[in-house]
Every structure is written in C-alpha cells, then in structure tokens.
Amino acid sequence: MTLLVVGASGYLGGEVCRRAVAAGQRVVGTYHANPGAPAGVEARRLDVTDRAAVRALVAAVRPAAVVSTPYRYDDWTVTADGAANVAYAAAEAGARLVHLSSDALHAGRPEPYADADVPTPVFAYGAAKAAAETAVRAVDPGAALVRTSLIVGDERSKQVRLCLAALAGRGALFTDELRCPVDVGDLAAAVLELAASDYAGPLNVAGPDAVSRAELGLLVARRFGLDPGGLRTATSAASGLVRPVEVRLDSSRAAGLLRTRLRGVHELLG
Numbered sequence: 001m002t003l004l005v006v007g008a009s010g011y012l013g014g015e016v017c018r019r020a021v022a023a024g025q026r027v028v029g030t031y032h033a034n035p036g037a038p039a040g041v042e043a044r045r046l047d048v049t050d051r052a053a054v055r056a057l058v059a060a061v062r063p064a065a066v067v068s069t070p071y072r073y074d075d076w077t078v079t080a081d082g083a084a085n086v087a088y089a090a091a092e093a094g095a096r097l098v099h100l101s102s103d104a105l106h107a108g109r110p111e112p113y114a115d116a117d118v119p120t121p122v123f124a125y126g127a128a129k130a131a132a133e134t135a136v137r138a139v140d141p142g143a144a145l146v147r148t149s150l151i152v153g154d155e156r157s158k159q160v161r162l163c164l165a166a167l168a169g170r171g172a173l174f175t176d177e178l179r180c181p182v183d184v185g186d187l188a189a190a191v192l193e194l195a196a197s198d199y200a201g202p203l204n205v206a207g208p209d210a211v212s213r214a215e216l217g218l219l220v221a222r223r224f225g226l227d228p229g230g231l232r233t234a235t236s237a238a239s240g241l242v243r244p245v246e247v248r249l250d251s252s253r254a255a256g257l258l259r260t261r262l263r264g265v266h267e268l269l270g
C-alpha cells in the first residue's frame with residue numbers, strides 16, 4: 001500500500017514517514033519550503049493552497065491512505081483551505097484520510113474535553129483548525145480527525161525549543177496555560193494505526209498528564225540537565241493575549257481503541 005504524508009518535512013510528518021518506511025510501506029512525502037524527507041521516502045514539493053496541484057499529485061500517487069499535517073500558525077489559507085484541498089483530493093482518489101487537528105480549537109475550561117465536543121475557538125489559529133475540521137468532515141465524513149496537544153520529543157520539537165529558550169532567558173512560559181503533551185513517536189504510531197482503521201470523526205490523541213507550560217519547562221530542564229532556576233515564567237491572564245487557558249483532552253477513547261500507549265509527560269520527560 002502507498003501512504004502519502006502531506007508535510008513530511010514537518011516534525012510529526014517526518015516521524016510518521018520513518019515509522020511507515022520501517023514497516024515496509026511505500027511512502028510518498030511532501031515538503032513546501034524545506035526540501036527533504038526521511039530516508040526511504042519519495043519526496044515531492046507541494047503547496048497545499050494550490051488546489052489543482054494537490055489534486056494532480058494525489059491522482060498521480062494513488063495512495064491508499066493520506067496523512068494530512070500542514071499548518072501555518074498565522075496563515076488561514078494553509079491551515080484551513082489547505083486542509084480542505086487535501087481532503088477533496090483524497091476523497092476524489094478514494095483514499096483513507098487522517099487529518100491532524102488541534103486542542104487549540106477549544107476555548108478552554110476546567111473540565112476535560114471529550115472527543116465529540118464541538119469547537120469553540122477564541123483565537124485565529126484555533127478558528128482555522130476548527131474551519132479545517134468542518135471542511136474535512138463535509139468532504140469526507142469517514143475521515144479521522146486527530147485532535148492532539150503539544151507535541152514533544154527531542155530538540156526538533158517546537159514545544160521543547162520554546163522551553164529551552166525560556167530556560168536560557170529568552171521568552172517566558174505561562175504558569176496558567178494547561179495542555180496534555182504527547183510524544184511525537186506515540187502520536188505517529190497512533191496516526192498510522194488510525195490510517196489502517198475505519199475510525200470516523202474527531203478523536204482526542206494526547207497524553208494523560210495535564211501540565212502548565214511552565215511545568216513542561218521544568219521537566220525539559222530535568223531531561224536536558226539544565227538549571228531550572230533560569231526559567232522565566234508569566235501568566236496568560238496578565239499577558240493580554242487571547243488564548244485558550246486550560247485545555248485538557250480526554251484521550252480515554254483513543255487509549256482503549258489503539259494498541260499504541262499514549263504516555264504522559266511525566267513518564268516521557270521525568
């Protein structure tokens with residue numbers, strides 16, 4: 001079977017590619033601004049905002065399954081329209097679709113969010129991820145929508161890099177913004193399991209431990225052998241930014257459905 005990973009040059013997409021190649025699959029992976037893909041992957045350049053190019057590539061590759069990861073934090077066209085274009089092309093080719101979504105589409109509240117909770121975005125990135133889900137579901141009701149949280153792992157993780165920067169005195173980490181970090185390898189394995197399944201709709205796929213960004217910074221300090229005393233912290237409340245504050249994803253359904261164990265951040269980094 002051929003797997004098409006859209007966004008193979010990204011952190012999660014690259015890990016999905018490596019695991020699929022190791023499992024013996026033919027993998028075609030796309031990049032946009034950063035040429036390259038892991039060894040064993042057939043790399044193709046693709047701009048997901050170019051609907052005709054997306055359709056042409058998917059029709060040529062004829063994948064059995066498509067994993068769709070692209071986003072740009074501040075670019076609606078990539079995050080929302082791009083996801084719609086990939087979904088359209090995958091449906092046209094009869095391919096199974098796993099779309100990567102985010103906890104950022106929730107407003108934030110003390111209670112954990114269930115898989116089927118409808119988006120309540122409060123900022124532009126969350127709204128774009130919510131719009132992407134709506135478009136993907138309209139085009140392909142059978143697609144799996146993987147709602148995930150902070151993706152952690154080695155220094156290639158943006159979240160780990162943010163922590164390392166704050167530990168070095170560059171920027172600060174919020175003490176009041178809670179998330180459920182997930183390991184990039186666990187998430188990639190879960191995505192591949194879902195690609196081989198017929199799960200339809202949103203599914204929370206995140207770790208079981210909710211921590212603040214500042215707590216994540218302390219765990220990163222311990223993992224990298226750094227002095228936690230240098231960590232600069234702040235509060236989202238005082239920052240003036242409009243961002244979801246407490247977002248806990250209840251991933252118990254995924255934990256029961258998948259063979260992959262979704263490890264908590266204390267086990268991962270502690």
Ligand SMILES: NC(=O)c1ccc[n+]([C@@H]2O[C@H](COP(=O)([O-])OP(=O)(O)OC[C@H]3O[C@@H](n4cnc5c(N)ncnc54)[C@H](OP(=O)(O)O)[C@@H]3O)[C@@H](O)[C@H]2O)c1
Nearest residue numbers: 007009010011012031032033034047048070102149150151
């Ligand atoms: N990172 C997190 O903590 C986190 C948290 C929750 C949800 N998510 C979701 O998880 C997914 C993967 O995140 P990630 O951190 O692995 O992302 P990433 O490392 O930033 O990778 C993003 C990918 O999108 C590609 N891309 C950007 N613009 C594109 C365009 N116009 N056309 C085609 N491809 C384009 C990039 O290609 P080039 O680099 O080659 O330009 C890259 O391969 C995203 O959907 C994100 O919303 C991430």
